[in-house]
Amino acid sequence: MPERPSERAHDAVLQHIEDSLRSGEIKLGDRLPGERALAEQFGISRASVRDAIRALEVMGVVRSATGSGPNAGTIVVSDPSSALGSALRLHVASQRLPVKDIVEARVMMETWSLAHAADANWEPVQLEEARKLLDAMDDPALPSPAFTALDAQFHVALSALAGNAVVSTMMDSLREAIREYVDEAVRTRAQWDDIVAELRRQHREILEAVERRDGDGAAHLVRDHIEWFYAKTL
Amino acid sequence: MPERPSERAHDAVLQHIEDSLRSGEIKLGDRLPGERALAEQFGISRASVRDAIRALEVMGVVRSATGSGPNAGTIVVSDPSSALGSALRLHVASQRLPVKDIVEARVMMETWSLAHAADANWEPVQLEEARKLLDAMDDPALPSPAFTALDAQFHVALSALAGNAVVSTMMDSLREAIREYVDEAVRTRAQWDDIVAELRRQHREILEAVERRDGDGAAHLVRDHIEWFYAKTL
DNA sequence: CTGCCACTATGGTCAGACCACATGGCCCGG
């Protein structure tokens, strides 16, 4: 198999980073060598190194910052949610992925999460944080974008109870992908106050179902909750 | 709204492309202007344009090719699966996303797909293509990587029956994220021939359940199928 | 001891050049 399809200069860096990540040689929070150092190390130009870094940044694997000190440079983070969210958002924009399917997928994941949360081992503090989010959402003076942001955090917090990082990450991504879409729809919506009141009620109801370990009940409630909201706004 | 959070030079291009995508000004299959043209158009350097193009490429929104002619240049494609798959693979490598959760998420999506496929309107030709994949997998001389590749296609074809682009895309991504992982496990596995024989049997069984519109049956079969396979190999 | 400021290392951007590649048309020979 003498195939060498990846002669691209920056692929070498990409491959090396991935291998180092897999072997544990570099891990979350570590700083990568500077771009100039990597360029010399691999015998390629700094521009090509930047290509690789850019790719990693888009995928949410690293974060770059200028300046000096411990917070500067290229640091290994792990933020799959926003990375996947951005990608999905663009594919929604290009009409490759219908919004309807996004919502449907979200219902699938969220019902699954709550159904499984009933049998999972989560810390009571997790539920408490979700409740604090609901308390914050009770503020009548809250502008709608702030409300929807808290709403997103609440749903992510709930889905995290199932203990599956992939599912909650993807849920977060889906939400992020259509966030602007939803905010725009909400902004032009009359009767927003009435909708918010109903959302608050439904949220409390869902939280109580989770609290009493009623997985099926919580799943049904959240399905109705999401579908009601999207029917009302979109 | 005097906010200018995006001072980055390449963000302007990114934003413009996204807007053009959303407005339908550019659509799938279109060619973007050349990098030099874009640089002049936005008053930035070609390097910054390349940063934006690279980001789009990583997200699976465009594809770049050298040379001239209709197949060269930067073309709008829409390949979310491989893009999300690559990103997920790296996050698995960095141990941010456990393989166990990937498999669990895959079970969730695939059971959902088959359960919904029973009520969905799919073309009989879709089932026929899935069957052809199974026929190809009957070849006893098939090397294991080719078998698992066909297996992946079969599962994607099945999940496509539910008619949800987001779910089948994510399923494909999950599969891609742990493909090398699975292939490696399979390669070092004794009794591979026996496993393949059982996989073939289960595949036919699943296909038949879908064919007779038995959604619950198909869902249960595919759950057992996936969990059996991963218990056997990983 | 304190506050200011130059120094330094980082990523971000720019400019201009050359390379590898694929096409399409031109030219020349048949």
Next chain:
DNA sequence: CCGGGCCATGTGGTCTGACCATAGTGGCAG
């Protein structure tokens, strides 16, 4: 008139070297 080979052209890919903006750091002066 036709066919094949060759080169002009335009594409992305890479390289070089420079300068800018930023943010810690450490020394220096008060």
